[in-house]
Amino acid sequence: MSHGLRDRVYIVTGASKGFGLAIARRLVEQGARVGIISRNQEAVDEAVAQIGIEYTHGAACDVGSSEQVREVFAKLKSHFGRLDGLVNNAGLATPNSVENLVESEVVAQVQTNFLGTVFCCQAAISLLRDGDNPRIVNISSASAWHDDEMSHLSIYASTKAAVERFSRDLRLELQHDQIGVTCVRPGGAMTNFSDGWDSDALAGALEAWRDAGAYLDMGMEPEDVADAVCFALAQRAGVAVDLLEVRPNRLISKSIF
Known part of the structure; x- marks a missing residue:
């Protein structure tokens, strides 16, 4: 039997759009309260509205800055009076072939996707310790393991693989504090994740991706990922979903792209 999420408090990073916004919305629908974190204050305010x-309650924060993360997490716990869990969803990707990778874009992806997850977990542990059934959910990606995902996302996929390996050690360490750790690995879904990608780099990625096969798995919605996260968070104390992969189960011809 799972525990309900009513009256519980969770921080969701990258919660102004895509998976993060869907997760925050679904948590509220189930009776929880949510601290919404995103890099841009205007986007945070819009999500809160x-x-x-x-x-x-929202706060602008660069998860790649451990100092900002610690400050914002402490303020959110103070605002709500408690903290029951963290969903590390913040992430970014910049498509490019390995030969043409841009140093600043590589660093930004590592800083946000991997180090951001590390810094957020570090900040949350002391705030969650001794809580009632506390949880951490780290969002990975099917790109970390499956060859049929979007091409030219080598750095993004590598950071997500690192998140999964990090989550394994985190789970073992936090068993002593009875903090459950889950890694959710979503497949392809219709989101605005690719907004702002360079058009030439995206064209090259799409060309390589089409050459990898005629079909793709597509058709999932952000709400499907939100449901998976809520399932993990709602497990009873002493039980944790370790790794949960959620992928679409529908073949779509790549010719439509």
């Missing part, structure tokens, strides 16, 4: 100011 969409979901409801009475259930959420």
Whole structure:
């Protein structure tokens, strides 16, 4: 039997759009309150307004800065009076072939996707310790393991593989504090994740991706990932979902792209 999420408090990073926004919204629908974190204050304010100011509280934060993360997490716990869990969803990707990788883009992906996850976990542990059934959920990607995902995302996929390996050690360490750790690995879904990608780099990635096969798995919605996260968070104390992969189960011809 799972525990409900009503009256519990969670921090969701990267919560202004895509998976993060869907996760925050679904948590509120199930009775939880949510600390919404994103890099841009305007985007944070918009997400809070969409979901409801009475259930959420937002803060702009660069998860790649450990100092900012510690400060914001402490403020969110103080605002809500408790903290029951963290969903590390913040992430970014910049497509490019390995030969043409840009140093600043590589560093930004590592800083946000991997180090951001590490820094957020570090900040959350002391705030979650001794809580009632505390949880950490780290969001990975099917790109870390499956060859049929989008091409030219080598750095993004590598950072997500690192998140999974990091989560294994985190799970073992936090068993002593009875903090459950879950890694959720989503497949392809229709989101605005690719907004802002360089058009030439994206064209090259799409060309390589089409050459890898005629079909793709597609058709999943961000809400499907949100449901998986809520399932993991709602497990009873002493039980944790270790790794949960959620992928679409529908073949779509790549010719439509």
